[in-house]
Amino acid sequence: MSVVVTVAPTGPIxxxxxxxxxxxxxxxxxxAVTRAYELxxxxxxxxxxxxxQRPTADLNIARDVIARIEDASPILIQLSTGVxxxxxxxxxAALVELKPAMATLNxxxxxxxxxxxxxxxxxxxxxxxxxxxxxxxxxxxxxxTGHLDExxxxxxxxxxxxxxxxxxxxxxxxxxxxxxxxxIMMQRRLPxxxxxxxxxxxxxxxxxxAIGLALGxxxxxxxxxxLHLGKGRPAPGNDPLVERxxxxxxxxxxxxxxxxxxxxxLQLS
Ligand code: KMH
Ligand code: ZN
Numbered sequence: 001m002s003v004v005v006t007v008a009p010t011g012p013i014x015x016x017x018x019x020x021x022x023x024x025x026x027x028x029x030x031x032a033v034t035r036a037y038e039l040x041x042x043x044x045x046x047x048x049x050x051x052x053q054r055p056t057a058d059l060n061i062a063r064d065v066i067a068r069i070e071d072a073s074p075i076l077i078q079l080s081t082g083v084x085x086x087x088x089x090x091x092x093a094a095l096v097e098l099k100p101a102m103a104t105l106n107x108x109x110x111x112x113x114x115x116x117x118x119x120x121x122x123x124x125x126x127x128x129x130x131x132x133x134x135x136x137x138x139x140x141x142x143x144x145t146g147h148l149d150e151x152x153x154x155x156x157x158x159x160x161x162x163x164x165x166x167x168x169x170x171x172x173x174x175x176x177x178x179x180x181x182x183x184i185m186m187q188r189r190l191p192x193x194x195x196x197x198x199x200x201x202x203x204x205x206x207x208x209x210a211i212g213l214a215l216g217x218x219x220x221x222x223x224x225x226x227l228h229l230g231k232g233r234p235a236p237g238n239d240p241l242v243e244r245x246x247x248x249x250x251x252x253x254x255x256x257x258x259x260x261x262x263x264x265x266l267q268l269s
Pocket of ligand 1: 011012080081082083104105106141169172201224
């Protein structure tokens with residue numbers, strides 16, 4: 001069985017003030033993704049930033065980033081519809097109209113650090129229906145036990161089609177803590193026939209990514225999830241984080257999925 005490595009080069013919160021190596025411009029994001037593809041990643045999880053580094057759902061910036069990535073490699077693009085706190089749900093949802101191979105779906109509202117991450121049930125369901133119509137595969141970001149149950153409810157309502165693709169997100173203040181116990185509990189509660197990965201935010205990133213791989217999950221790496229390689233060691237870019245995840249895959253004697261294998265494994269249209 002091969003393992004999908006996703007690169008998440010930049011997220012919605014950190015800035016170059018936190019780590020000057022964080023890619024934020026379209027050219028920087030595309031360069032980080034291209035390098036990650038060369039290192040073994042087959043999926044790119046993409047957040048967009050405006051010229052002031054603020055998270056944005058601007059469709060022109062999205063088109064620019066997508067075109068730059070597609071010019072350089074066949075890596076599969078997963079647009080974030082989480083986008084960033086404070087961006088309207090309507091603007092976030094409009095990103096799927098660009099028909100990326102995948103887009104994230106955040107099933108529930110929650111406290112997110114010092115802010116609120118709003119995902120009202122009716123809007124979430126509208127977005128799922130639109131994604132299904134457009135052939136955009138939802139990647140389900142579950143930050144707590146109830147978020148998994150909400151996804152299973154949408155599956156049972158006939159809204160979310162199989163094959164379900166989960167990200168178990170750990171370490172967001174307001175979501176579940178990044179502990180091995182929580183990961184094992186969540187992994188045991190997943191439906192038997194699904195694909196999943198760990199998104200471990202911050203210090204636990206390396207350990208929980210390794211445990212996730214050992215438990216049969218896929219892996220995600222990049223500066224959206226951690227800005228550091230270790231205590232007091234800021235990451236000099238996304239490359240070493242991707243290399244580290246690829247090294248874990250190989251060290252566990254697993255195979256890296258190619259883009260074509262990833263299409264099959266994730267049942268992308
Ligand atoms: N950085 C993640 C914990 C998404 O991309 O849809 C939250 C997030 C969700 O950004
Ligand atoms: Zn994200």
